[in-house]
Amino acid sequence: MSAEAIEAGRTAPPGRLRRLQSLRAGRVLALTAVAVGLFLYFAISAPHFLSSANLFDIARVSAFLLIVAVPMTYLFIALQLDLSVGSVYGFCAVLMGVAVSSWGASLWVAAIVAVAAGAAVGIVNGVVTQVIGVPAFIATLAGFSLFRGLANGIAGGNPVTYVDARGHGFSSLANGTFLGGVPSQAAWGLAIFVIGWFVLRFTRFGSHVYATGGNEAAAAATGINSRRVKFVLFVMSGASCGLVAALQGGWLLQGDPSTGTGFELQVIAAVIIGGVAITGGAGSVYGTLLGVAIIGMLSNGLVLMGVQANWQQFYVGLLIGIVASAEVGINRRNDVRRMIRRMWRARGTAVSTGRADRPSGQKRS
Amino acid sequence: MKSPSLSTTAYAGASNGESSERPPFLRMRGLCKSFGHVTALSEVDLDLREGQVVALCGDNGAGKSTLVSMLSGVIEPDDGTIEVDGQPTYMTSPLRAQELGIATVYQNLALVEQRDVAANMFLGQEPVRLGVIVDRARMVDEATRVIQRLRVGLPSVRTLVGDLSGGQRQAVAVARAMLRGSRMLLMDEPTAALGVRESRRVIELIQEVRSEGQAVVVISHNMEDVFDVADRIVVFRLGRKIADEERAGLQREDLVSLLVHGCRSEEAGER
Numbered sequence: 001m002s003a004e005a006i007e008a009g010r011t012a013p014p015g016r017l018r019r020l021q022s023l024r025a026g027r028v029l030a031l032t033a034v035a036v037g038l039f040l041y042f043a044i045s046a047p048h049f050l051s052s053a054n055l056f057d058i059a060r061v062s063a064f065l066l067i068v069a070v071p072m073t074y075l076f077i078a079l080q081l082d083l084s085v086g087s088v089y090g091f092c093a094v095l096m097g098v099a100v101s102s103w104g105a106s107l108w109v110a111a112i113v114a115v116a117a118g119a120a121v122g123i124v125n126g127v128v129t130q131v132i133g134v135p136a137f138i139a140t141l142a143g144f145s146l147f148r149g150l151a152n153g154i155a156g157g158n159p160v161t162y163v164d165a166r167g168h169g170f171s172s173l174a175n176g177t178f179l180g181g182v183p184s185q186a187a188w189g190l191a192i193f194v195i196g197w198f199v200l201r202f203t204r205f206g207s208h209v210y211a212t213g214g215n216e217a218a219a220a221a222t223g224i225n226s227r228r229v230k231f232v233l234f235v236m237s238g239a240s241c242g243l244v245a246a247l248q249g250g251w252l253l254q255g256d257p258s259t260g261t262g263f264e265l266q267v268i269a270a271v272i273i274g275g276v277a278i279t280g281g282a283g284s285v286y287g288t289l290l291g292v293a294i295i296g297m298l299s300n301g302l303v304l305m306g307v308q309a310n311w312q313q314f315y316v317g318l319l320i321g322i323v324a325s326a327e328v329g330i331n332r333r334n335d336v337r338r339m340i341r342r343m344w345r346a347r348g349t350a351v352s353t354g355r356a357d358r359p360s361g362q363k364r365s
Numbered sequence: 366m367k368s369p370s371l372s373t374t375a376y377a378g379a380s381n382g383e384s385s386e387r388p389p390f391l392r393m394r395g396l397c398k399s400f401g402h403v404t405a406l407s408e409v410d411l412d413l414r415e416g417q418v419v420a421l422c423g424d425n426g427a428g429k430s431t432l433v434s435m436l437s438g439v440i441e442p443d444d445g446t447i448e449v450d451g452q453p454t455y456m457t458s459p460l461r462a463q464e465l466g467i468a469t470v471y472q473n474l475a476l477v478e479q480r481d482v483a484a485n486m487f488l489g490q491e492p493v494r495l496g497v498i499v500d501r502a503r504m505v506d507e508a509t510r511v512i513q514r515l516r517v518g519l520p521s522v523r524t525l526v527g528d529l530s531g532g533q534r535q536a537v538a539v540a541r542a543m544l545r546g547s548r549m550l551l552m553d554e555p556t557a558a559l560g561v562r563e564s565r566r567v568i569e570l571i572q573e574v575r576s577e578g579q580a581v582v583v584i585s586h587n588m589e590d591v592f593d594v595a596d597r598i599v600v601f602r603l604g605r606k607i608a609d610e611e612r613a614g615l616q617r618e619d620l621v622s623l624l625v626h627g628c629r630s631e632e633a634g635e636r
Contacts, residue, residue, distance in 0.1 A: 020525045020528045021524065021525050021528060203498055203499060204493055204497060204499055207499055208489075210484075211477050211489070214479040215475070218474075218475035218488065219488070222475065222489030277479070281479035281480075282479040
C-alpha cells in the first residue's frame with residue numbers, strides 16, 4: 001500500500017486493519033494447501049494414483065461437478081441456492097434420449113435441446129423466485145422433486161438408449177481425447193471454469209453478483225437490479241445442468257432417469273468446501289475448483305487405497321463439517337471464546353464483550 | 366463535543382444574504398405530500414443554495430425524511446413545484462436526482478462490507494472497458510483522488526469496507542456521493558451511529574464538502590452537530606415549516622422551544 005496509501009492508518013487502530021482481508025486470503029491459502037497436501041499424500045501412499053490414466057479419470061469425473069458448481073458458486077455468493085440441479089440433470093438426460101430415439105434428432109440437435117431445456121427450467125426457477133418471490137430453497141426443492149418425477153415419468157423408469165444415433169461428431173466432442181489422452185470432458189470443465197472465473201472477477205456483472213449477496217439494500221440504492229442478476233444466475237444454473245446432460249449423453253449414448261441423483265448435494269459440498277461465505281457476498285470460482293478437486297481426489301484416492309466406497313461419504317461429510325465450522329468459528333471467534341469461558345466458569349467474570357460491528361446479515365432465501 | 370464550531374462563520378457570511386444575485390440551486394414552493402389520511406408535508410417553501418449547509422430539525426414525524434425522500438427522487442410530491450437552477454423539475458426517480466447532481470447518503474450507508482472501498486464507491490456505476498470488463502485501475506485512481514480531497518484517514522481504497530471503523534465507513538459513503546458529480550448532498554442522520562471522535566470527523570467532512578461549493582442538507586437529532594455545522598436551521602413540526610433562520614440568529618433555547626412547543630421561548634407570535 002505505497003502508491004495509494006492515504007495518510008496511512010490515521011484513524012484505524014492498527015490491529016484491526018485489514019482483518020477481513022487477511023482472513024480471506026488466509027482461507028484461500030489454507031484451501032490450496034489442503035488440496036496440494038491431499039494430492040501429495042495420495043501420490044505417495046495410493047498405488048497408481050499418479051498414473052496419467054488415473055489422473056484423467058479424476059478429471060473426467062470432476063468436470064461435470066465443476067461445470068454445475070461454477071454457477072452454483074455465483075448463486076451462493078448472491079445468497080441463493082439451487083437444489084434442483086441433480087434432478088434437472090436427469091430430466092435433460094432423458095429429454096436428450098427422447099429427442100434422439102422418438103423424434104429422430106441427431107446428437108447435435110438433441111444436445112441443443114438438452115441445454116435449451118435446462119435453460120428453460122432455469123427461467124422457470126428465476127420467475128418463481130424473483131418475480132413471484134418464493135424463497136429459492138422452497139422453489140428449487142419443488143423443482144428437485146418435480147423434474148426427477150418428470151424424468152421418471154417420461155422414461156417410464158428405464159434408461160432411454162440410443163446407441164445408433166446419428167451425429168457422432170458430437171459424441172467425439174463429448175467423449176474424445178486430445179493432446180495425448182486428456183479427456184474432452186476435462187476441457188469442457190476447464191472452459192467453464194475459465195469463463196466463470198473471468199466473469200465473476202473482472203466484469204460488471206460479477207461485481208453486481210457480489211453486491212447482491214453482500215448487501216442487497218445497498219445494491220438497490222445504487223441502481224443495481226438485483227432481481228435481474230439473480231434471475232440470470234438461475235438460468236445459468238439450469239443451462240449448466242443441460243450441458244452436463246448433453247455431455248453425458250454424447251458419452252454414454254443413453255438417458256437414465258436416475259442420472260444425477262444426489263448430484264445437487266455433491267455440487268453444494270464442493271462449493272462450501274471451496275470457501276464461499278455462507279452469509280453471501282464473498283467466495284471465488286478458484287475456491288470452487290479446489291473444492292471440486294478435493295472431492296474428486298478424495299473419492300478416487302480412498303478407493304485406490306482400499307478404503308471401502310461406503311466410507312467415502314463419511315470423509316466428504318467430515319470435510320464439510322470442518323470447513324464450515326472453521327469459517328463460522330473464525331468469524332464468531334470472540335463469541336465462541338466467551339461461550340467456552342462461560343462453560344468453564346472462568347474466574348474473571350468481566351469477560352470482554354464480543355464485537356458488535358457485524359450486522360446479523362441477510363438470510364439465504 | 367461541547368466546543369462550538371470554529372470555522373463555519375466564514376462560509377456562512379459568504380453565501381447568504383436574502384437578496385441573492387444568483388437563483389438558488391434548488392427552490393421548493395408549496396410542496397405537499399399525504400400518505401392516506403396522514404399529512405406528511407403541507408405547503409413547504411424552501412431554498413437550498415450551493416456552498417451552504419442547511420440542517421433540517423424536528424421531532425419524529427415532522428416531515429424531514431419525507432422532504433429528503435422527495436429531493437432524492439424516492440417519492441413524488443402531491444402538489445407544489447421544485448425548481449433546479451430556475452428550471453421546473455420533476456424528480457421522478459433516484460437516477461433522475463443523480464443526473465441533476467443530487468446524491469444521498471443514507472442512514473444505513475448502503476455499503477457492501479465484503480467489497481473494498483473503490484468497489485463500493487463505484488457500486489452500480491462501475492466504469493468499463495470493452496463494454497463489460499470493469500476498469501479497476503480507473504476506479505482505484507478516481508476513488509483515491511476523492512478520498513484524498515476529503516482528507517479521510519484510510520489506509521488504501523483497496524481496503525475492505527468491513528475492515529473500516531464507523532467513521533471511515535461514513536466517509537466512504539460521503540465520498541461516493543461526491544464522486545457521483547453531485548452539486549447537492551443529502552445526509553440522513555450522518556452521526557447517529559458514531560462515537561464522539563468519529564462524529565467530529567463527519568462534521569469536518571461536511572465542512573469540506575461545503576467549501577467545495579456544494580449544497581448540503583443534513584437531518585440530525587443532535588443539537589450540538591446542528592449548531593456546529595449548519596449555516597441555516599430549518600425547523601419542521603407536524604409537516605409544516607415553522608422556522609427558517611440563519612444559525613447566528615437562533616439561540617439554543619429557541620431551537621429547543623421550537624422543537625418541543627412549536628414556538629420560541631419569548632416571542633411566541635413570531636410565526
